[in-house]
Amino acid sequence: MRYRTILLFGAPGSGKGTQGQIIGSIPGFQHSSTGDIFRSLDLHTEMGRKFWEYSSRGQLVPDELTIQLWKQYIKGLEYINQFHPESEFLVLDGLPRNVHQKVLLEDVIDVQAIVYLRAERDKMVERLRRRALKENRFDDASDEVINKRMDVFGRETRPVLDLYPQELIHRIDATMSQIRILSEIVTRVLVPLKEAVERPADESLASLQGP
Numbered sequence: 001m002r003y004r005t006i007l008l009f010g011a012p013g014s015g016k017g018t019q020g021q022i023i024g025s026i027p028g029f030q031h032s033s034t035g036d037i038f039r040s041l042d043l044h045t046e047m048g049r050k051f052w053e054y055s056s057r058g059q060l061v062p063d064e065l066t067i068q069l070w071k072q073y074i075k076g077l078e079y080i081n082q083f084h085p086e087s088e089f090l091v092l093d094g095l096p097r098n099v100h101q102k103v104l105l106e107d108v109i110d111v112q113a114i115v116y117l118r119a120e121r122d123k124m125v126e127r128l129r130r131r132a133l134k135e136n137r138f139d140d141a142s143d144e145v146i147n148k149r150m151d152v153f154g155r156e157t158r159p160v161l162d163l164y165p166q167e168l169i170h171r172i173d174a175t176m177s178q179i180r181i182l183s184e185i186v187t188r189v190l191v192p193l194k195e196a197v198e199r200p201a202d203e204s205l206a207s208l209q210g211p
């Protein structure tokens with residue numbers, strides 16, 4: 001069974017992580033961020049070193065490694081009973097990040113909606129500079145690395161959107177307040193999807209129970 005999936009899509013600094021964390025606290029939605037998974041690695045391990053090596057230069061970690069790590073992580077969540085794919089949506093943040101990753105994931109995820117958080121590049125660069133001060137992230141540490149990451153988004157990640165059916169894509173202005181962005185995502189995407197999966201079960205239950 002492929003995971004029912006909502007993609008959180010947007011450039012670095014668009015606010016995917018903030019929204020993803022909040023959405024992940026709503027019952028029925030499992031947030032999974034590849035950036036968070038990478039940052040949780042011990043930098044002394046082979047995988048941790050690879051992450052540091054690429055991300056500190058503003059580059060993507062190689063695709064096979066990324067997908068392998070993510071699959072292990074999500075299987076682990078299923079195994080310890082923290083993710084229930086038969087009843088929950090996966091909210092994927094930071095994956096797929098290029099066309100090859102999209103292809104590698106095709107037999108694993110069933111993309112039912114895409115939330116695309118959009119803002120002008122300058123706005124997002126400004127946010128990343130502020131985040132660097134607050135969160136001490138080495139991939140936000142210099143304008144050079146930040147600009148490199150924005151270029152990678154435009155060149156490798158943004159084209160992925162063109163490969164999905166356009167009716168799945170919900171474009172949302174990432175410069176609005178966080179609560180308004182959340183409200184848009186909830187009403188335009190989460191409620192309709194959740195009600196659509198719950199409806200058949202309810203209806204069949206109702207028919208079992210009679211009038």
Ligand SMILES: Nc1ncnc2c1ncn2[C@@H]1O[C@H](COP(=O)(O)OP(=O)(O)O)[C@@H](O)[C@H]1O
Binds near residue numbers: 011056066093096
């Ligand atoms: N799907 C992915 N493929 C390759 N590298 C990734 C992927 N997701 C995250 N990374 C690595 O982790 C870094 C941080 O990612 P993330 O937390 O999503 O930050 P941001 O959205 O600000 O770029 C990326 O710059 C990249 O090096």
